[in-house]
Amino acid sequence: MRIFISSVRKGLEEERDALPGLIRALGHTPVMFEDFSAQTMPSRQACLAALDSADACIFLLGPFYGHVFRETGQSATHDEWVAAQTAGKPRWVYRKLGVTFEDTQQDFARTVEAYATGVFRDSFHDTAELMPKVVRKVRDLESVPSPLSFAPLAQPVPLCWSLHEAGVEGGVNRPLLELHVFPVEFPGYATRELEEVGNSLTDRIRRAGIVKNGVALMSSSSQEQATVSIPVGRPRTWDAPQPGELAEVRLYKSGQVTLRATLPSDNMGSILDHEVLPQQVTSLLRFSGALNVIRQERVVVAIGVSDPKLTQVDRFNPHQSRTRAELSACMRSFTLQTEPDESTSLAALDMGAEEVARFLSRALIKQHPSAP
Structure with missing residues (x-):
């Protein structure tokens, strides 16, 4: 070791x-x-x-x-x-x-x-x-037990989903993976507190190491949330595969942190990969923890995908695009989002992120009509 x-x-x-x-x-x-x-x-x-x-x-x-x-x-x-x-x-x-x-x-x-x-x-x-x-x-x-603990919610949390919103700042209009972390038993921010923490959000994102100093970030705010948009890279050629990238960070008055990211994609569309998705969700969970905004001992975590009919359960090859894909355009309308019905310990944003990501990814992919 x-x-x-x-x-x-x-x-x-x-x-x-x-x-x-x-x-x-x-x-x-x-x-x-x-x-x-x-x-x-x-x-x-x-x-x-x-x-x-x-x-x-x-x-x-x-x-x-x-x-x-x-x-x-x-x-x-x-x-x-x-x-x-x-x-x-x-x-x-x-x-x-x-x-x-x-x-x-x-x-x-x-x-x-x-x-x-x-x-x-x-x-x-x-x-x-x-x-x-x-x-x-x-x-x-040498024998570390899981740092996670789970408990059913006594009552639903007021989670804010953004699955029906059109794209993000910067022209990203393809399906987005969104991850939500909601702090349990947090009274919410006062208007002044939300403004102060919101103003620090850009610096927190840079300090977390996921965005280089030269990348321009766009921030905005309202009475209910603070938002920072992150430019998403463009493929070298129109048909080049592209890994998923963080596109937006939101902090709500309730204390909820939401991350929106592109999914891995190629010239045939966005891909839900059984191996890649858990890795992406793990990174997003740890990044949300590195922002150092949520400090409550218990959190609720959920994920979802916008425009799910434009996605396909398949393997993502970072070196070569697929030559064939069967999108879900002709299928009945469906949603992809996990049920936020339990809380877990704050370790979900750190040492327990990989375990939580595996569970969330399995639950999400299982809902897709093209899942094997």
Whole structure:
């Protein structure tokens, strides 16, 4: 198992020096900045690439925030936290006690500690206290139970669907996959709160790492919702296959977060693939968690597809378009949306995203007339 160690060095020198030997003694591979900083690629890029290869991440929070990168406006540890969160990596956070945190580090610590999704958090005074705590977590990881729990809803939630709306900003008029996350027992935003969080939505999307800094985002708002539209790439040629892409993020006054995305497609139309759809839904769930908007312990999650008659259950080949497809234009009218009849733990937006995505995707595809 590869375990990534993330922290600034200043103020945590002893702990960073001790952890690699401990992890090796436990039979695993430590991964940290000191091991791969001398590379041809930029060190920040190398760090994120190494984190992507890790099975779990240790975050040490000491008194200092670290150097702020101009590209993201965040420190390396903050960037790594977002990347690990978006990827659904197991994260163990240890906060050093008995030291004074600078303001920027205190703000970062609040962000980390406020996020309850399957994240282990603890504290330590010194290396001697930290080491046995890390040992216990490494041993626990070998038999981690599902972080999810499910419960029937006592009453329906007022979920807002947008399946009948025409396309999204930017001219995307093909079928859209939409994913909704509704926080249970959340009183909703006051008008002032919705405006404040809505104004931060563009920055939250960029910090989550799914949109490059050079991509222009379009935001709009009303009394009921804040919306950010994301340009969708166009195929190199008219018949080139195109993977699904995030096209829109909405935040409603109720607290509901809605993501709308294109489905994988080729020159024969949009495709619901038994293998690709769960992967896309998993990414959307983790992205919704990385926005760091929903913090309630229980959520309701549902997915749906607009214009389902223009979709087909089939295999998506990213390298070659299909030569034949039987769309559902002659079939009776039907809808594709899952029933939001239970709540699950917030881990659905993080470590449990893959499990929830598999269930939702199966339930959705099963409704399609062309499903085998």
